[in-house]
Amino acid sequence: MDRPYGVLGRVLGHSYTPTIYRELAGLEYVRFEREPGELESFITGAEWEGVNVTIPYKQAVLPYLDELSPVAERMGNVNTITRLPDGRLRGDNTDYFGFKVLAESLGLELSGKRALVLGHGGAGSTCAMVLRDLGLQAGFVGREHHAGGPSALTYDELPGRADDVALVVNCTPVGMWPKCPASPCTLDPFPALEGLIDIVYNPARTGLMMQAEERGIPHAGGLLMLVAQAAQAVERYTGQPVDLAQVTELTERLSATEQNIVLIGMPGSGKTHVGHCLARLLNRDHVDIDHELEARTGKSCPEYIGEHGEDDFRRVETGVLSDVAARSGRVISCGGGVVQRSENYALLHQNGLICMIDRPIGELARKNRPITARDGVEALAERRMPLYRAWADLVVSSTDRAEHTAENLAAMLPPML
Template sequence: MSERIYGLLGRTLGHSWSVPIHAAAGNDAYRLIELEPRELPCFLSRPDIGGLNITIPYKRDVMSLCDVIDPAARDIGSVNTIVRRDGKLYAWNTDIIGFLYMADLAEVDLKDRKVVILGNGGTSLTAQAAARAAGAREIAVITRSGPDNYETLSRHADGEIVVNTTPVGMYPSNSEAAVDLTCFPACQGVLDVVYNPRRTALLLQAEALGLPCSDGLPMLVAQAMAAEELFFNRSIDSAETRRILALLRQKMENIVLIGMPGCGKSTVGAALAELTGREAVDLDAEIIKGAVKSIPTIFAEDGEPAFRALERDAAARFGAKSGKIIICGGGIVKDAENYGFLRQNGRIYQLYRAIEALPTAGRPLSQGADLAAMAAEREPLYHRFRDVGIDNNGSAADTAAAIWRDFCADSDSQRTEPEHAGREGTGDLRS
């Protein structure tokens, strides 16, 4: 396998998760191949090409350099998989397999629905073909300058499925969204091909509206498995696709800890770091490092609004990362904007501890405060943010183990729609 070239061909690939996906499928030779347009002909003439995936912006450009193109890929108008066989380059589009897998996993039904597709690049062509194959009633393609554009969305207010095929919302521009879903009052499902972050601003809005939705990671994994089958002329069981998807979900998502000051977030975070090998990031510690002063000093000299602004910046910066344990200050829920920052890549756990067991030393808002009243005031906010509540009146090790069990089970579940639509309910774990 190492004697031939396998990899993802594109122009800028720093955000890609393709290498770990193919490695999990046993292809250790797979790598990222960044080329400029002028380099494509020379590279694709190499006799040692084994198999390539093609991504933005080359899904259409490489077609003229291929010898044999699968009819379905030719109909779509773009390819994403190339294999050299008997000296010839054969091309397919496995993205359509991935797209339909993503929709099916999210229980987003395209049949007899009006599908509104954002963007007109190679992935848009795939989404259009998939929607036709699934029996969509009508397909509208929204572009920046065409007759159907973002200024004329009202023409398609009856859209029932919204699909984003643009890079809008992709890391590092996490807070951007291509459209406001309230423009589509009949919307019944949302698909976003972006997979970093896990939940784009578009998907966070879909969750808030209680709509079934999915990011693009299931599509990425499913198309990669279909490509692996073509690379090596083998069959891959669907269970293997789900295994690799769960593995990537677990690796990418953050564990976020919230709760009252003194409820044990730092101690549990340290126990989780020891248990999982993940880096634990304490947002308060990061604020202190950046401000070069203690939190009580920030409150005394600059006031609570200044501290909350620093906290918001820290939540935005670290919430955009992947695979971390994020330990939040007790008041982070007071700013609703922090929810999106933490939820975009994270599963959020609220820790509970008896009020009488909460320490107050070094905590500006806890000293001399009525903690019971503070807890009553903040509980609805914690409830709004959290995915799961967990009792931390026992040992930190037991709490960490309970969180990790839930986190792994959630990754395995492949749930793509909101766990509690509109965030009205919550789960509770007892350590």
């Protein structure tokens, strides 16, 4: 039996990596969780063919390796170990290549300009090395100054001292699931900013990325880096190069697979029924926000609104959205009034493709809808329809049956794995 490829770490949770290796090269890829006392026997053993290395072993494995690539030598750590034909072990670091592909994907000419890297740990050092090799002047930002450390600025010192920064790269975990959306800082201190990179890849759009989006600044998340570094590892393992177009295509399909499909639209437009049908078509879990809210409060939505008022209902609804929309790969049906709180957009957009179900006003269901009964459907439509269209990435027309509407929407979605 062929020995597997895999990832070595102490505690390994959910990862996209097995899917990436399967899609790129059809490789069997497993998780090797090992305690520090088991490290030597694992590295010198014969149960694996090639292995990626993650925290806390990127430096701890060095004494057991026979040689290092020039990049790994420079960086002082490895994330990929290859068995050479003669049995010796070679350490490499493909994170350098992965971040280089990500930085170049912005398509910006930034040589000679100033960049700031948020965070000065191992990831920050790697990204700064790449940026300097690309000709940028790369410095660091940290929460505090470290004696003898590389941090040039603290976040409090940014105003007035970052006016010429052209690129910001976030290498901190701030904004990563499940504490999202969040940002280590605002982009306000960077009036000359031309591009933003966040190496976090879950959620799809971090708080920093959404700030950049609002300002019309080119930006990129970390999923491309993850796929690109895996592609170079595949090349090290198999000797067969992976085409960059394949890396880009896989990144796009993986992104589409992991993002939520979020349904919005007028009350009674069929979001729940279409959501059920779409979830079946895509083999995803379906979450109805109104049903989730009812489960948490122990009351139906009309009952809760009647007892506590609409403002309190909207507050609770936002809390439910914060939990539900932070996860990925779901179909989410929202209540008709979700667009009334602007903060809900970021919660849905961070990890989702927002789809509006457009149903003629005369066909909307009106039973057990207290706000529709109170305000009238025409008045609600006048207030909400512009918001639905502004929030929506896609608009699908309602058909005679929820199944048909779901099929039409599925055909509009980007290709998935």
